[in-house]
Amino acid sequence: MEHKTTLRERIFVAVIMAYFYLPILYVVLFSFNESKSLTKFTGFSMQWYRRMFADRMIMEAIGYTVLCAVIATIVSTVVGTITAIGLSKSSRFLRESINQINNLPMLNPDIVTAIGFMLFFTSLRIQTGFLTMVLAHIAFCIPYVILSVMPKLRTLDPNIAEAALDLGCTPLQALWKVIIPQIRGGIVSGALVAFTMSFDDFVISLFTTGPGVSNISIYVYGAVKRVNPTINALSAIIVYVITIVLIVINVVPMIRERKEKKNEKDFENPLG
């Protein structure tokens, strides 16, 4: 396609972007509002940020969210990777059966998966709380890790691992020194997916957590029933963090690429 856009097209894109960013900017603006109002900006103040950091419930919710996401990411990445390697050497039948089972939480609406966990835990008389929430998160994250590691394993040359064994590696060494390094990309992207899925989860957490334990989503869900501008401050902080992280993730490779190109040029033309 030719790289030309008409004025009308540019206006269309601008309207779409306004639709995406207006509510976000609005929340950030009103997080600095002096009064409680959500429609009238009366003056600048940092009080909602101060109140947010002083609010034990919010701080606890942030803590639980991060802790749960970290545990779920570590466990599901390790288990998912081990399982994927195992499945790649298993019979077709076992592989296909596990894939079908893994499809269940990925294709089912969250709320169905969530009530499944809730019924399961209460039927076993397990008191719901942080532990059940983490277990549920691990359970819905593993399929995504397997899904992102599997394609890497499929492109692997089995002879390389065989050669390692022939050259005197133990199976564990072959795994750690030969297979894992080759599928690292899949493991990393699986871990990232697991972390964001867990960090952002609302529905499954709502149904699997117990009294006194909420993550950020559950806190927001419960708190919006009344006017509560601390939510604006919390939302604004989430927006700041994500913006910074995404900019760093996207800009750092660009700078690195440019540097590498420059280095290459220097290399090609050392006098230039």
Next chain:
Amino acid sequence: MKGFSKMSYPYVIWALIMIVAPMLMIVLYAFSVKGNSVLTFQFTLDNFARFFRDSIFPSVLWRSLKMAFVTTGLCILIGYPTAYIFAKMKPGNQAVMILLVTLPMWINVLVRTYAWRGLLGYVNFGNELRVYVGMIYNFLPFMILEIYTSLSKIDPNLIVASHDLGANDMETFRRVILPLSLPGVVSGITLVFLPAVSSFFIPKFLGGGQYVLIGNLIEDYFITSGDWNFGSAISLIMALIILLSMFVMRKLDHENKEAAD
């Protein structure tokens, strides 16, 4: 090397306990008498009969399906031209636009939806329209990204060839670009329609508490009224409908691909 296959056995057991068993629990509860436990199972179809006996439940189901259909349709209508314009931009600008579309997706869904509450306070929208604004806001990025991915994969030579062979812009779009981008539209539909049917906090946040969808019903029966048997039956009905529509979509996608080959 064959020994490595043992590494998947622990997960097989885990998957049976943590994925299959919970799903079976829903089926068990949906087909059993109120207040039942696993040990004293009593079969009944009454939960399903109750759903269709009362006219309220089918009408909520219908409203949820209608809402999901309209949301998906509007996401295509808005998302397709957006993705198309992106694909026409300079590569550097394309990357910026995709980053701009992705960024809101990373913000917590509840925060994103909550953000609309203040802004919608300025306009006099009905409950239904407010819910639509929130739904499209949450799901449009998925549609744009899917369509953009399939558009950017199209070989530009095909378009040049089409023009060389005498087709004008409109014909090229209709007979070359549109058919080649359909897989993106199809996967966009699955990404929008499925969560839209079952969504329950968007209507709750923006619908003024009066706009009930099937997801709200399930939440109420599980969390507020504690009638888990009826709640399970409702979720089973919803899951079945979603499965059926997935099946139809896959079938369409398949035929599409065959036609393209």
